[in-house]
Amino acid sequence: MIESLLADVEQAAESGGSQRRKAILRRVTHLFTAQAGHLGEAQVQAFDDIILVLARPAESEARAVLSNILADIPNAPVKVVRDLAYDAAASVACPVLARSSRIVEDDLVTIAGMRGQDHLGALARRPSLNERITDVLVLRGGPSVRRTVVANGRAKFSEAAFGTLADLAVSDAELLGMLEERADKPRHLRQLRQGLAHPGEDRPKSRGVQTSSSTQVYATADIEQQEKVVVALLAKGSLQQAALITARIADIPTEMALGAFRAADHAPLLLLFRTVGFGWTSLRLFIEAKPEVDMTPEEWRGVFETYHALTMREARRTVRLVARRFRA
Known part of the structure; x- marks a missing residue:
């Protein structure tokens, strides 16, 4: 079966027919998802090579569909998922960024440092986040991203990130409330609302x-x-x-x-x-x-x-x- 698919892929790639490549991509993806739970890593790798050849030149719409399909599969093809995660189009990258367990930490940190707010928001929703990633999200993310990652109970934060969030909470009541709900905040931030209760008394006025x-x-x-x-x-x-x-x-x-x-x-x-x-x-x-x-x-x-x-x-x-x- 795999050998037959490889032959079809090679022929489709040479012919340059986008519709045929799209049809084969759907066929291969369906075959993979139907058998994923029973495949060994070597077999997954074979699908990885096939799908990658078909998916890379595909239009964003087809890649977005593929991303949504592969995002929740525990043994999804690694190279394909990585290729989708780095896509500049949020519709393509966000499903795997938010849900796939097949992306390594170094890639997540790199993507967090180079992409925009939609990508960062997807990263902030991941089932688990360590300090390397949340440091970047807190530094580069806008208010929505910061609130999302603070609301993520499985996200871990460094003391520096908590300090930055505390500073931002002075002017963001919603973020302040979320920070107060986190049991893992440092000891000196435990009385956060009390310390920020009257920020206007201490906060200098703006000047031209x-x-x-x-x-x-x-x-x-x-x-x-x-x-x-x-x-x-x-x-x-x-x-x-x-x-x-x-x-x-x-x-x-x-x-x-x-x-x-x-x-x-x-x-x-x-x-x-x-x-x-x-x-x-x-x-x-x-x-x-x-x-x-x-x-x-x-x-x-x-x-x-x-x-x-x-x-x-x-x-x-x-x-x-x-x-x-x-x-x-």
């Missing part, structure tokens, strides 16, 4: 910001937009402009902000970021960008716990005191 260059940046919407501007400037090496914006948000001298950015000790930057309401993810990205930073997991944990144990009110009080001395 203008850089020293001819390009003006107006971050009037909220602190999150201002944070994105600063992180983008730091990524480009524009330390002076990033410091200028942060100084204006915090209402401190620019040179003081520059000193915090340049200091070998992370404490000044930690205080400054907490003062202006920037999140843990941005703080970590900047620390990692500093030259010669080689911190152990224990050291990162210490910075993380210190940052989240520090209230915005305490940070602002300290920064204002230092700013008065700096001006004097």
Whole structure:
């Protein structure tokens, strides 16, 4: 039977008839699904080679149908599933991304880092997710993706991811409620709603910001937009402009902000970021960008716990005191 199918596949590939390839793809897929429970790995591999040849040039509609069929089969052809998972079309990739157990972790992490929100949303619904994948989903996903992955009871999160989610929950009541329901959140986030009950008291007000260059940046919407501007400037090496914006948000001298950015000790930057309401993810990205930073997991944990144990009110009080001395 397999030999006969191989001959048909080779002939169809050579003839270039899309309708014939589509018909053979349906025939082979039906044959595989009917026998999947009784096939050994070698037999599955034979189907894998046949289906891959037929499915790769197929139209997205046919590939989407195939993805839905194979997504729930425990011994689905590995190469075919992988090919479908990497497809840029969400209709093709999402069924296997959300449900197939045949995709290896490295591929899931890679796809999470390169595809859009529909793909990320499918990944967030997987039956099990480890920290490597959820770290990317939290960092790259929009509000819907983050809520989906937090609602996924089998998803595991790193402390850094929990910290980022806690920062985002300040302005997302639905996400806050979901985080509160998770029994696995770190100890210092157990009283999450209490800590965020009055965010307006501590959260700095948005200000219009203008850089020293001819390009003006107006971050009037909220602190999150201002944070994105600063992180983008730091990524480009524009330390002076990033410091200028942060100084204006915090209402401190620019040179003081520059000193915090340049200091070998992370404490000044930690205080400054907490003062202006920037999140843990941005703080970590900047620390990692500093030259010669080689911190152990224990050291990162210490910075993380210190940052989240520090209230915005305490940070602002300290920064204002230092700013008065700096001006004097």
